[in-house]
Amino acid sequence: MAAAAATNSPTAPAEPHVLVIPYPAQGHMIPLLDLTGLLASRDGLRLTVVATPATAPLLAPLLAAHHRVRALVLPFPSHPSLPAGVECAKDAPPTLFAALVVALAGLRAPLASWARDRSGTPDRVLAVLADHSCGWAQPLAAELGVPGIVFSPSGDELSEAVHRNFLWNLEASAFVSNTFRRLEERYLAAPLADLGMKRVHAVGPVAPAGPDAAGGRGGETTVSAGDLCAWLDRFTEDGSVVYMNFGSTAVLQPPHAAALADALERTGVPFVWAAGTTAPLPDGFEERVAAAGASGGRGRVIRGWAPQVAALRHRAVGWFVTHCGWNSVLEACAAGVAMLAWPITADQFVNARLLVDELGAAVPVSWGGLKAVPDADEVARMLDAAVRGNGGRERGDVVARAKELAAEAAAAVREGGDSWREVEELVRVLRNSASEPAAKTVSDS
Known part of the structure; x- marks a missing residue:
């Protein structure tokens, strides 16, 4: 697949480069784009956000606001159950949720090729941040030898068709959630067994509160x-x-x-x-x-x-x-x-x-x-x-x-608050990935 990347302006090549993979549903994509904006507002990170032709317009405000963010637009993979032109959840009935999840996994190969072309250069990808409905991004991260981090905007019902996709998320190095500590304190007070006891960064609310x-x-x-x-x-x-x-x-x-x-x-x-x-x-x-x-x-x-x-x-x-x-x-x-x-x-x-x-x-x-x-x-x-x-x-x-x-x-989001500190910690984790790449592997089975 051919890929087209749009960059707003030149960025210092020394800054660690993070690949961001949203799931094409507004309820998932909007908060991950908001989080990307928060990360881009801190010094020291560049971020590339994956999109398809149908979702690319949603990135326009983010690209205009942050010179460290660019878009990577890929053709949407075909799937026999999806009508032509269906690339996002708003155009597909709920019965096609599994097909949409499985079809999107077709981006793994072109993304791996795109990232390999940048290996050994200052533009190499050093971490992958992906929506939890894109579990296939975790074996992609392992293939690239970089940390994979899961963003959870919400919970979802599972079906057999997407079960493997969600299990892949347990191979991530950490989870990021659009919540704040006082909202779900009893669940965030200790590591959760159903998330593999991994670190959960509670960074919300990520929606901007000002004029924007x-x-x-x-x-x-x-x-x-x-x-x-x-x-x-x-x-x-x-x-x-x-x-x-x-x-x-x-x-x-x-x-x-x-x-x-x-x-x-x-x-x-x-x-x-x-x-x-x-x-x-x-x-x-x-x-x-x-x-x-x-x-x-x-x-x-x-x-x-x-x-x-x-x-x-x-x-x-x-x-x-x-x-x-x-x-x-x-x-x-x-x-x-x-x-x-x-x-x-x-x-x-x-x-x-x-x-x-x-x-x-x-x-x-x-x-x-x-x-x-x-x-x-x-x-x-x-x-x-x-x-x-x-x-x-x-x-x-x-x-x-x-x-x-x-x-x-x-x-929570004020400077020094719980969520503000969690974003700072997430930035630190992503920046440190430049010197501490993941060495794990993930099974494709």
Whole structure:
């Protein structure tokens, strides 16, 4: 396969060179790109990020912001189960997850060839940092004789087709996770047996918290952050608006969307619903809520990619109806927004249990996923209790805990904080790989 690399500007050849391999799903790719930006902001590392033609545009903000980062664009490997042109999870149904994982492993050979061409030069690869869905990157690292490090943006369900891929990750020298110590303290306090007792670097939240967080992460936003925030400015009462988003992969079925829409119309709760491009909203719903209330409506539906971080950080947003995907969890925690948990699939149920049962920062809406449709009356009761304070002390405690998590997340990423120190340690590990290359081998079987 031919490869095309784009470099922003010349970089000092003495800096250790790290190969970054994302998995082509927005929930995986965005946090790894955020982590790459954090690493690039420290002195002493160069990073090359692997992409395919479909995912290359997502790298544009990162390449513009960091001269130490470049892109390596490779053709996507073909697979008999994948339709032509499908290169990322948003274009493939969940049933093709295994095929996407297996197909992506076809990048191993061209990456090995690309890296070997640089061996013995100042541009040689000295470490591989890869998403946990790219387990094949660990035997690649062993083949190159360099350390392999696994980045875990979330948990995933396993199937036999990808079982070997995940087992490869146990051969990594360390794990990096988009979390922070106070969020999962009981799990990070000691090495985990199911991760082979390897070191876990808790470096999150990795999403930027400043002006750059407004939009553009993961694709062009349908509505600009400025436009959405101007609309939210109309609501003078802090915390009076509900923000809703079920992610880019799991799509609500018509009965679920109808129950939520019905509850919103019954309660009259102000809301922003980031509904994606395919959410099956009831006929006339968008027009009715846009016309209700004062000028500009009391509800807003966003089709396509939404500036979620900007929405969550707006003072008018007090609750987040979420599928509990890990990126959304971290962004809500960093913003101090209480959550109404509605997990749909995969790791979302575990994430919701953490939020509800252990952290007390969320209230469950439904545990039924796509199999059970919650009653619209119950959803309406939950919304009304949360936004209008009719839930008593329990709801107040959840809001207070969400604010505490925001303070803890901010402290973690501040200079000297737990996550800040973990990033510094990860940079040290990657830089030391220049003088201490891995000597291990990994079986391909």
